[in-house]
Amino acid sequence: MLKNIKPGKMKNMKTYLTAVILAGFMLFPLTHGVAGNKDRSGQAGASELLINPWARSSGWGNANVASVRGLEGVFMNIAGTAFVPRTELIFSHTTWLQGSDVNIMTFGFTQKAGESGAISMAVMSMNFGDIDITTVAQPDGGVGTFSPSLMNINLGYAKAFSNSIFGGINIKIISESIADISAQGLAIDVGIQYVTGAAENIKFGITLKNIGPTMKFSGDGLSFRGFIPGQETQFTVEQRSEEFELPSTLSIGAAYDFLFEGNSRLTLAGNFQSNSFTKDQIILGAEYTLKEVLMLRAGYAYEEGILSDADRTSVYTGPTAGVTVEIPLNKESGSTFGIDYSYRATNPFSGTHSIGARINF
DSSP, X not given: OOTTSOHHHHHHHHHHHHHHHHHHHHHHHHHHOSTTOGXXXXXXXXXXXXXXXXXXXXXXXXXXXXXXXXXXXXXXXXXXXXXXXXXXXXXXXXXXXXXXXXXXXXXXXXXXXXXXXXXXXXXXXXXXXXXXXXXXXXXXXXXXXXXXXXXXXXXXXXXXOSSSEEEEEEEEEEEEEOSSOEEEEEEEEEEEEEEESTTSOEEEEEEEEEEOXXXXXXXXXXXXXXXXXXXXXXXXXXXXXXXXXXXXXXXXXXXXXXXXXXTEEEEXXXXXXXXXXXXXXXXXXXXXXXXXXXEEEEEEEEOTTTTOTTTOOSSEEEXXXXXXXXXXXXXXXXXXXXXXXXXXXXXXXXXXXXXXXXXXX
C-alpha cells in the first residue's frame, strides 16, 4: 500500500512526528501545571471533552489508545482512524449517569482518502432536557424553561506514514450555551500509533488531547439593568466572566494480541492517562473476539482513592464492560453491520450506558 513513499521522505515524516510528540511532553506540564494535581480539580471547563460517547471503546474503559481502529479513534487516538478500509458510519446514544436525565447523541463517519489517508467528522451533543427558569422573585419557577446545549464538532485527518507508523490530527470546535450565555472554543488532538511484531500484534500509542486557548462565557445573561442612586437614569451593568482552561490529557498505551486458531483473538491493553486538572489514571482492559462477529470487553480504570467511598472524587467506580455483535453483509466487499453496547459503573446513579450502530462499507 505504501510502496510509492520514498525512504528520504519517510524519514522526514518520522522525524516530524517524533518532534511533535516530544514537544507535547514538554509543553504539557509547562502550560497546564503538574499533571494530575487534585488541587486544581474544578478549575477547568468544557469537561464534556473527557466523556467518551462511543460504545465500543468505552466498553473496556478507554484502554485501547494503542489499538483503537476506525472512527472511535476520534476520541481515543486520532491515529487509529487511518486504519479504516473504506467508509465507516456510527450512530451512538449514551444515557449518561442513568437517573440524571442527561443524554448524549453522537454521529460520525470516517472515509478513506487517497492511498494511505483518512478523513473523519464527528458531532457529539449533550441534551439536559428542559430546566425551569427561576428568579429571586419566583424561586419555584413557573416563568418558562431553558435547555442547556453542549456540542463538540470533530474534524480529523490521519495517515499511514509507513507499514508501522500511523499519525493524525483532530480539530475540535467547542460550543456551550444556554438561552442568554454562550462560550465557544477550539482544541487540537494529535496522536501516533506504532504497530510491530511478526503478526503485527504488538501495538503502542500516544495521544495529546484538548490542547487549545482558554474559553470565556459572554452574553446578556451576565448583565442587568439598574438605577444610579438618587437618580432615575437606568444603566446596564455587565459582570465579567473568568476565563477557564481546557481539560488537557496525555495518554500512553500499549496492546498485545493473542491470536488463536478458529479466527479468535484476545487483546490485552493498558493505558496511562495524565490529566491536567484531575487525578492521573491507570487503565487496563481486555477484548475477546470470536470470528470478528462476537466481541466481549472488560476494563478497569484506577485512580488514587477510587477504592474508598470516602476518598473517591470521581462518579465512576472503575469497572466497565461491553459487547459487540457484528454481522457480515457482503463477503466480497467486506461490508458489515454492528451493534455495540457498553456499561460504566458509577456511584451514585445507575451507571452510564452506551449503545451504538455502525456500518462499514
